[in-house]
Amino acid sequence: MSEHEKLGRLDTKRMAERYARHLSLPGVGADGQQRLCAARVLLVGLGGLGSPAALYLNAAGVGTLGLADFDTVDESNLQRQILYTELDVGKSKLDCAARVLQERNGDTLIILHREGIQPDNVLDIMAQYDLVLDGTDNFPTRYLLNDAAYLAGIPLISASMFQFEAQVAVFDSKHDSGCYRCLYPDMPAAGDVPNCAEAGIFGALPGMAGAMQAIEAIKWITGVGEPLQGRLLMLDTLTHRNRMMRVPANPQCALCGSSPSIVDMQADRYAAPVCAVAAVEEQPESITPDAAAKLTDALFVDVREPFELELCRIPGAVHIPLRDIPKRYAELPVERPLVMYCHKGMRSAVAAQQLREKGYRQVYNLSGGIDRWAQEMEPDMARY
Amino acid sequence: MPFIVIPAALRRLMSEPVSTLEVDAATAREALDGLIAKYPELRETFLDSDGNLRQFVRIFIGEEDIESLQGQDTPVTPSDEIVLLPPIAGG
Secondary structure: OOHHHHHHHHOOHHHHHHOHHHHOOOOOHHHHHHHHHHOEEEEEOOOOOHHHHHHHHHHHOOOEEEEEOOOEOOHHHOOOOOOOOHHHOOOEHHHHHHHHHHHHOOOOEEEEOOOOOOOOOHHHHHOOOOEEEEOOOOHHHHHHHHHHHHHHOOOEEEEEEEEOEEEEEEEOHHHOEOOHHHHOOOOOOOOOOOOHHHHOEOOOHHHHHHHHHHHHHHHHHHOOOOOOEOEEEEEEOOOOOOEEEEOEOOOOOOOOOOOOOOOOOOHHHHOOOOOOOOHHHHOOEEEOHHHHHHOOOOEEEEOOOHHHHOOOOOOOOEEOOHHHHHHHHHHOOOOOOEEEEOOOOHHHHHHHHHHHHOOOOOEEEEOOHHHHHHHHOOOOOOOO | OOEEEOOHHHHOOOOOOOOEEEOOOOEHHHHHHHHHHHOHHHHHHHEOOOOOEOOOOEEEEOOEEHHHOOHHHOEOOOOOEEEEEOOOOEO
């Protein structure tokens, strides 16, 4: 039976034509393509790395692609995040990515995880997938994905970047490979690693590293070649002196070692350190009352106590007292700009930071709070 | 002499960044001491307040992490490449 006929048993002639270059490829063939079509891959982070990884996995015929990202497209993303166009600026990355991927391959089942990847849902989400790709931009999520992938028993294909360099690795506990914690036991402390926003990133680098993640995923799914498990590839695009390092399992590892202390997904383990990698980006922006009033589609969020609302309030604002934000952030839309305010701006700064850490990107802290708003925007408003 | 490969994430901490540094060293410890002597601004990146090696940056000789060899006592030869591998998180 020919490779085309094997595929045809399960699928259509159209599929055989579409994947002809895989069918003729030694080590892939119809069996490999069938595995690709049946595979379920979760991509977390649809930025520089996630863009090429998603495009290539989708093109290769991976049957189910799960996508998770909180972000909206920013103008500064376009220099490297090739899933998006100028028309997408301000829109949800998930929606933009889903549209592009579906247009490019209508057979792919695209699943959007709008709820985001959190300690309390990550294991349930990972149970729906065969492997996960880490394209995130912060250490807390990297540790979260590493721990969850190990506990869920699926491989983690990791890539990360700094300026002109990248690290690519496959962490697969079933194949005697170390995990991310074997390599880096503890999350870096504040200030240890500079942030990407200030350090910059070489535009085409994620094209390499994200495509390598896709290659490793396709290798793992089809069984072709030698997977990168237990090894880390260090890419240096300035010199192209790339290096391969071994990452063996560490018997002392808190996650995958012989006496693990990490056996479940405790949320506090993944709280962002004060800085981590994205400190500057994570600082909520302060916004003046005038600028806030001109924000398109902004939602004002009042974090004061109920009695304060009796004194004065901004029409249309939703009310969530500061202490309830961690329990009720899900009520706040990620795709709309949020203007957080309190009386003078201190409590709302805390709330804005909490939302930032939950992945909200368009969060503003109203400078001077409702007190300044009253003075500058509504002189008739009561002050206290 | 063996030389140390210094990735960009560590170079930015250096007063005069270089991507490689030759060191006169017979062990990993001597190599690290040589690096810190020349660039004292890197001390806190590698050593805690007691002078012990932090686990923040991994140190490889060739393909092998020194922790899977003899730690800081791992011998280095003149032809060895000592690669520093800091965690990076950009995506």
